[in-house]
Amino acid sequence: MTNQLVPTSGSPERGIIVPVPHQRPEHFDAETQERLNRVDDAAFEAIAEGRPENTVTAYGQDWAAWEKFCAETSVPVLGVTPGTLVWFVEWLWEQPGKKAGTYTAPSTIARRVTGVTVSARVDHKVKLEEGVARPARARLTQLKNELAKTRETRGRGKAPALKIPHLQLISAALPDNLRGIRDRALMLIHFSIAGREHELAWLRNRHITRTDEGLVVDVAVSKNHPRIVGIPYGTRLATCPVRNWDAWKTAVEELTGEPVDPDEFAFRRIHAKGKSLMAGGITPEAVGDVITRCGEIAGLDIRLTGHSPRRGFATEAVKKGKEREAKRQGGWSKTSRAFEEYVEEAGIFEENALHGIGL
Structure with missing residues (x-):
């Protein structure tokens, strides 16, 4: 003044x-x-x-959902206000999920609200009022609380953890053909870097470097912060991520007759017949499909998803008292609420009040 x-x-x-x-x-x-x-x-x-490419894709999907909502409700597409965002949340809450009998998950709805507000402000240059999404998030919390009272679930729920015994069973069950070699290497590196699906999908060969100690993985594309991860040799040949990466790399070189291209995707697409490579890498959704298929081949009694390796890594690491190291490996923040859930799950038997009380 x-x-x-x-x-x-x-x-x-x-x-x-x-x-x-x-x-x-x-x-x-x-x-x-x-x-x-x-x-x-x-x-x-x-x-x-x-913006990272995966964020661009996600925000595009969020804006497409907003346009569909606007078309059905006659809301102007650029009419992003506190009231229309609350209405958007309620509309999304009633939308069916990908699988029959399911509905849109709360986490997806929260992401949609963020995507719409960011896209409106940045891409369409709409001057939104401060805290425009606050009422919508409050409404979503109300809906989640009402859902909790009925003990119902929406979406896929929490992904089951892919643990060490599962890795051993899957590794033994996968065939030693081109697809089996790739899937085994992908699963073990996925677990070892506590990766997200898009992080695995965007790895190039140059991002995975071989050293005397093992592998150095440059997770260059990440939801939060890129990170450098070390993967040492495993104690078992079947579940050693280093040796299985070597096996996949060797299989590609033998098939193509030349060294792998550093700029090529680390995990290539494979032809439907399973005997030849296709151009380009697998998508984040395909990474999840690989993990699900691995569990099915091994006959596991749980349905694995693309988030299962990350969840399983955190759970197994915490059991061994390696919380600090695990957070660094997977890129979790020191105060990550998601990681704290894994900590609670990992300790339900080790630190249990029933031990030694005479049962």
Whole structure:
């Protein structure tokens, strides 16, 4: 706030300092407003260009859901307000899931709200009011609480953990053909880096470096923060991620007759007949399909998903007292709520009040 000297009635030479209010945005002249608009445009462009590719894809899906909602409810597509976002949450809550008999998961709805608000602000340059999504998130919390009272679930629920005994069973069950070699290596590296599906899908050969100690994996594309992960040799040949990565790399080289291309995807697509490679890498969804198929081949009594290796790694590491190391390996923050859930699960038998009470 600027100041202005105002003369007093008794002495023209003397005066008092009084603050002069700053000019409000609605009173800016056209030139000032145009300059601010250019600054906004440059900032939004920089933000949009800096998004990871998987985030761009996810936000595109969120905006497509918003457009479908607007078409069904006659809400203007750029009418992103607290009220329309609450309505959007309630509309999403009633939408069926991918599998028959299921509905959209709360985590997906929360992500949709974020995607819509970011896309509106950055991509469509809509000036949203501060806290525009707060009522929508509050409404989602109410719906989740109501659901909890009935003990119902939505979406797929929590992914079952892929644990060490499962890895051993799967590794033994997978065939030693091209697909089996790839799936075994993918599963073991997925587990070892506590990876997310998109992190595995976007790995290139140059991101996995062989050293005397094992593998150094550069997780360059990540939901939160990229990280460098070390994978030492395993104690069992069948479940050693280093040796199984070597086996997959050798299989590719023998099939193509040349060294692997550093810029090629680490985990290639395989032809339906299973005897030849296809161009490009597998998608994040296909990573999840591989893990699910691995569990089915081994005859596990749980249905694994693409999140199972990450969950299983955290659970197994915490059992061995390696919480700090596990968080670094998987890129969890020190205060991660998701990781704390794994800690609780890992200790339900080790630190149990029933031990030694006479049962």
